[in-house]
Structure formats: C-alpha cells, structure tokens
Amino acid sequence: MNKPDDQGRFEAENRREAEAADEYSRGLTPPEEEVPPGLITWYGGIHRAFDLRVKGASLMGPGIFWLLIFLAVPATGLIVLSLAQRGSFGEIQWVFSLENYKRLIGYGLFGWTPDHLIILGRSLLVGLITTILCLVLAYPLTFYIATRSPKVRTWLLFLLMVPFWTNVVVRTYAWLLILSPQLPPAQLAGFMGLIQPGTPLYPGSFATYLGMVSTFLPFMALPLYSSVERLNWELLEAARDLYASRIQVFTQAILPQTRPGLTVGVIVTFVPAMAMFVVTDLLGGSRYMLIGNLIQQQFGQSRDWPFGAALCLALMLLTMIGLMLYRRWGDLDGNGSGHGERK
C-alpha cells in the first residue's frame, strides 16, 4: 500500500460514513425518549425491576415465611415468654415481671445462691476449654493430612468425615462403654489410685472432655483443613529462614494464613460445645451440668417454660458475647500482621 492510495481510501470512507449517517437521520425509527427508570438489565435480560422483585419474592416467599413462622417469631416469643411465670401445674401465667432473670442471677425463694451463675460460667469454660483442646489437636492433624500425597489425603479426609457425621448420642454412648469399670482404662486408673477401684471413669471432667473433644475435633479440623490446604508453603519456609523460632513461624506465617478456616472452626466448635447437653448428661453427671441441661430440664421435667426461655436468652447472649470477643480478637490480630488479607 502506498501513501496516496491510502489517503484516497480514507477519504472515500469518510464520504460513505457521512452518507450513511445521513441515511439514519432521515425517516428511520424515531428515537425513543430516556430509558424509564424501572427498566434494568439483569443477568443478560432486560426487565422491569418491579417484575423481577415480584418473581424473586415469590421464589423466596415460602422459605422466608417458614423461617419466620417457625424460627424468627417464636424466637422473639421466647423474650415475651421469659417475662411470664410458671403456674403451680406447669402452665404459663401471663404475669409479667423480671422474676426469671432474678432467678437466673441467683435470687430465689431462699435468698441468693450462685448455682445458676456457676452453670453459666461453667458452660462458657467448658466451651472454651473444648475449643482450645480441639485447636491444639487440629493443627497437627490438618498439617499432617495436607502434606500427604493426594491419594492418601483423600483417604484421611474421609476418615475425618465419618466421625463428623457419626451421631453424637452413639459416640457418647461408646465412651460410656470404654470407660466402664471392667475395661483397662478404668482399671488402670483404679490401680494408680486415681479413682476408686471398681468404679467407672465417668462421670467427671475427664470423661466429659474426652467426649467433647471426640465430638468436636472433626468440627474444628474440617474447616481448618480447607485453609491449611491452601497454605502458601513458601511463605512458611521464608518465615522459618527469617525468624527461626517455631512460635513466630506459627503466629507470623501460619496463623494469619489459616484464619478463615480457623474462624469457622472456632465458631462451629464453641457455640454447640457451650450448649451441649448429651455429652454432659451422659458423661458429666450432676457436677457437669451446663446451661443446655438446665434448659432441657425446664422444658422437660420441671415444665417451667418461662424460666427455660430466660435461660435460652442468656445462652444466646453468651453466644453473641463469645462471637463478638472472638471477632474483636481476630480483627486486632488481622490488622497487626495482615499476611492473610493479601492473598
């Protein structure tokens, strides 16, 4: 192509362009006015926003309605219920007072006792200790699984999934069996003078934590694994080269990178552990009564629903406080090092 030819082509095109534009302006579809505000593009279609919302609401409707009727409304109802009183035959007397909350913090017929507060505190403590124990075991476990060959990894994960799904009643019951007096663990403990010979290893704190950890370890390990699997191993090596100290490798390189899985793990362990009632009921005995057992009593034998409702609210409050504290801690730490966010 040489220059003048190109120039000619350019001008001819310009002329054609002008003519074409002229053609448009004459006698073609009259341009419509501005797009009406209700019209939007959505996933490749053009719709009226109103129509979309009607359709969306009709899809969501049944599910949302269900959750409102069976969950949101009754949960709110618990607040009202917690202000009522138990009648002499377990019926509900709609006399509103803060009596149940007074009872909760210990003021009863016979003056002040710390019984209920101890149960609340114990629930928190058991939740906390269970979470920490699970954490301590879950890190080595997930690291071990993540560093195996893909085939072995699939198998180990499968091994972790099965207890996750095994019924808690079945598993707790299994511990009862193992800790019974005829079997070696209890006999050994008896021999060493830790317990009366011929008695089982339950009820007690040892049995309780055994049951709790075996129940919740998979809850902690599975979410944690999803983070450990994606860990940047080079960063760990770098950290090891730079810091040398194992604790620093953990806090500076591992912890920030595994925070997402850790957060999920802590929440799904702590919340149900605190409210646990099967394990403590079967393995803990009366000395290991948690708030879950207390609630169950109110809705069961005692038929004191209003007090049960007040306990539920207290448990919800404990849960929220726990989660909030954890989030606060997580945020502070996250801002401090910030490796995790950069990924």
Place this chain on the structure above:
Amino acid sequence: MTGQIELGLLVAQVQKSFGSHKALKGVDLEVRKGEFFTLLGPSGCGKTTLLRIIAGLELPDSGHVFLGGKDITRLPAAKRQVNTVFQSYALFPHLNIFENVAFGLKARQVSLPEVRKRVAEKLEMLGLDGLEKRYPHQLSGGQKQRVALARALVNEPDILLLDEPMSALDAHLRAQVQEDLRRLQRTIGQTFILVTHDQDEAMVVSDRLAVMKDGLVEQVGAPRDVYSKPRNKFVAEFLGAANIIQARRDGGRVVTDFGSFDLSSAPQWDEGTLAIRPEHIQLSDAPNGDPNWVQAKVREAIYRGQSLDLWLDPGPVRVRTHAKGRLAPGDQVSLFFPPEDLVALDKAE
C-alpha cells in the same frame, strides 16, 4: 438492494453511569457493515461498557443504538442479531462442544438436521472437528476460544462482538490467533467489533479503530491513519512510542528547541505540541540543507534487537533506526523530520 447503502451499527450520544462513576459520556460511533472495528483504550475507558450496550447486556442512561436502521437500544440481548465472544468465553461447562455451539440454534428451535449441518460447518471452519464430544474443561485455551467463536458465528449474527478474547491466551499464542482472527473475518465478511487494550492487537486486526479514554471516543480511523496522524497526545502515546515536542508557530513554520520545521498541514494554534514517531525521523551523517534537517548528538543508544533507539541532545527526542547502525553516545547525527510525519496535536482541554 443495489444502490442502497448497507446500514451497519450506529451509536448515538450514548451515556452510561454506574453510581457516581460516568462510564460513557456521550459516545457517537458508526461501524460499517462487513468491517473489523476495534474499540481500543486503557482499562476503565468504557470500551467494555459500550460493547455490552451494543450486545444488549446493558442499557444506556441516554442515547441510542441503531442496527440496520432500527433502534435496538432497548431490545434484549436474546432478540438481537448480535453475538458475543466473552472474555472468559463463558462456555457452558455441562454441555459438550457440539451442544455448546448448537445452543443458539436450538434456543431458536432450528430443526435438528439444520443444526447439525451448521454446527459441523463452523466446527470445521475453526479446526474443531473431532472435538464434538469433548467438554470445555478438556480443551486448551486456544480451543476454548475457537469454540466461543464458533458458538457465536454459527448464528450468523449481523455483528460479532469480541470482548478481549485474547486476554486468557499465552503471549506466544496471541500473535498467531490475532492473524487467524483477521483472516477469518476477511473470509466470512461479517462485521466484527473487538474490544482490547492492546494497541498491537488493534493494529493487526482492524479495518478501523476507535481510541477511547474516560468514556469518550478520542479518535476514529484506519490504524495507519490514527497511528501516523494522532489527534492528540493521549492517542499519540497510547498507540506507541511518540516524541512530543513543544513548539510555537512562526509564520509558515514551527519553531522548537532544536530547530524550525515545515509541516504538511499547518497547526491551529500559536503555541502547542507536535508529535512524531521515532521511526519516522530519518537519520544521516551528512546534512543536506533541507529546511527540516537538524543536527544533534547521541546521548544514549539502546539496542532492541530489531531496532536501535537513540536518545538525542537536544531533546528529549527518541529516534528509532535500523539495528545495524553502530552509533555510540557522543556521535554527531543529522536528522530529517519529514513534514508529512510531523503532526500538530490538538490542545488538551
């Protein structure tokens, strides 16, 4: 049909905002039937938004889009004779290649024998025959891209839109695919509109291109014209290396720090900037007294394989010459600035 001008695509005064961000600030554009047109610009210039408006995937806040003389501004994508090759290709992962390509035809209830015929045709044309039963995740990047092309082209759209179709490909594959794409378009003669931020790609494939910046079209024209006659500094620099030279007008000539020059078209300003491509400056050892010859000294020489870049004093001026030249810093050179290659730029607003 003879004698009638074939109507292509006309974009008139199109504006679009996302929240407070104005993506398009009144764009006018005409794309002729059968041409390969490119929307070129840096990211965030609004080119993809414009493409999506043409595709019917986005509604403009104001303005209109005409296709073949009809206002299609509010016609949904599903009713436009316009098909798109998405940046991610967006192949249907659950359908095999045949079903992917047949999707558009089946959606319009084309008879099955006809679907088979047309799909087979397009698969063959794009060298995909034999892959009918494969699934997208079993294909290479280049194959995926061709499936996306086949899937769109099988519908024989009035316009084929391509949204950065090369961005997912390896660099070494890209040059090859660009040439293939250009050849394909010339063969089938359909209108293609490509969106890209890569000026080389735009040069290779386009009949005409539009350079966009901040929601406005800066310049439209054939690649050669836009490259050698940039309208302003942005276009000059976006399309490749350019010397931007401060100058003022003095009678028929312009005066710069290192000499005065004749221009083939006189500037509109009294004081402003000139542009010239480094490879358009001619180099010689001996001056010949022509008015556009100047003397300079080599400050720095950069070997680039296929060319040699010289930074000159007085400057800053870059000259691109044959790599065979053996020039070293300190050497004296004479330069010729061809009047037709010296372009007076519009003043920036």
Place this chain on the structure above:
Amino acid sequence: MNKKRPIVAVVAIASLIFLYIPSVAVAVFSVNNAKYGLTWKGFTWKWYEMLFQNEIILEAALNSLFVALVSTAVATLLGTALALGLDRFPWPRRLGKVMDLLVHLPVVTPDIILAAALVVTFSVLRNISSSFDMGMLTLVLGHITFQISFVTLVVRSRLASLGRDIDEAARDLYASGTYLFFRVTLPLLMPGILAGAMLAFTLSLDDFIISFFTHGPDSVTLPIYIYSSVRRGISPEIHALSTLVMLATVILVIVAERVSRFRKE
C-alpha cells in the same frame, strides 16, 4: 517441612485413632457373646438377630428414615427456591442483609434454643389444631426448619460460583428465561442441590436435640431410642444398633463424596 517433624505425625495419627476408638469399641462389643459385662466371651451375631426382631427398634429406624426423607424433600425444594430468590434478584442491599441474617440464624443458633422456640411455636399452634400435638408432624416441621438454611447456603454458594457471564452468554444466544433456567441454570445447579439435599438428609438422621424436644410417643427416632435406652442401662442390642447407625453413616459419607466429586467435573 512437616516431614521432618515426627511430633506432628504422632499427634495427627493419635488424634485419628482417638476419633475411632469409640466406634471400634462399640463394633467389637456388638459381636461379643456376653449379656452382661464387657469381657470377651466369643463371637456372635445374636444381638443383631435380636435387633431385627425388636419391633420398637425397627419402628424407630423407619421413623428416622421417614422423617429424613420427607423433611429433606420439602427443605430442598424450599431451600433451593430461597437461594434462587436471594441470589438472582436485585434486592436492595439492606433487605438482602436482613434475609441473609434470617437464613443464617438456624446455623449459628445453638440447637437447643431452636428446639425451645419450636416447642413454643407448636404449643401456640396446638390451639388451632390438635395435629400440632408432639408427634410425626411436629418432628418433620422441626427438621425442615433447620434444614432449609443448610440447603439454601449450599445451593447459594454454588449459584455464586456460576457467575453472571454464563447467564449472559445464554441470553446472548437467544435463550428465553425458561430455556435458560432448564437448559443452563438448573443443570449447573444440580450438583449443589444434590449436595444440599445430602447434607439435609444426613443432618436429619443425625439430629438428636431438636428431635428430642419435638417428638411424640409415635415418632421416636433412632438417636432418641438409643439415648433413652442408655439412660436405662447399656445392652448388647444397643451396641449392634449403634454399629449399624455408624455403618449407615459411612455409606452416606461415601455417597456424598461421590456427589461432590461429580460436582467438580
């Protein structure tokens, strides 16, 4: 680096063994020929035979299965629709957040509170109809309530991973809304729906607390049966039953694994 850390391997393997001690112990005792006590008296299948002659246990197993099937079917339907409605429609941000909270509520609330709330609901509904007396209906309703959320969350994460451009490509290729839904959205969503349903089914079979609060005399499920028998005292039949429940879990996990592997393809 951990290959050089024996302590990591030791703790990991010990933890895994620890997780399996209870299951293995129960399985062993389920074939132990001793009515009382736990000393090994030889191998027997008789506890399993007795188990299959025990009509109460069979009924409990049927109840568990029935509740799981019905509640999963309903929850999958409602949860999938809810996920579609939440994810694929232009809700104002604030409304979206409120809905989000509502959907997450059953997941973050301790089961026992959910159970208490359900007990209260049913006692109110009982004033309308006696079919809300604790029994099969209340049990199913209770299970659906927590299942919906899990199905919704699973399906929704799948929806989010599908992205917008697949839909746009389908529209661009002349698909009508119905065609798009049945030819693209639904098939692509199916693995998510199946995974959600599997999760719901397993959660229902596994549930104890909510069942414990909302069941009636005619709707005792396996976990409830085991719990009440344990309170009465351990018996070899329960070992056998527990072993079978664990085996069922293993099978379910394998099936779920297959489903999720299919999803990845």
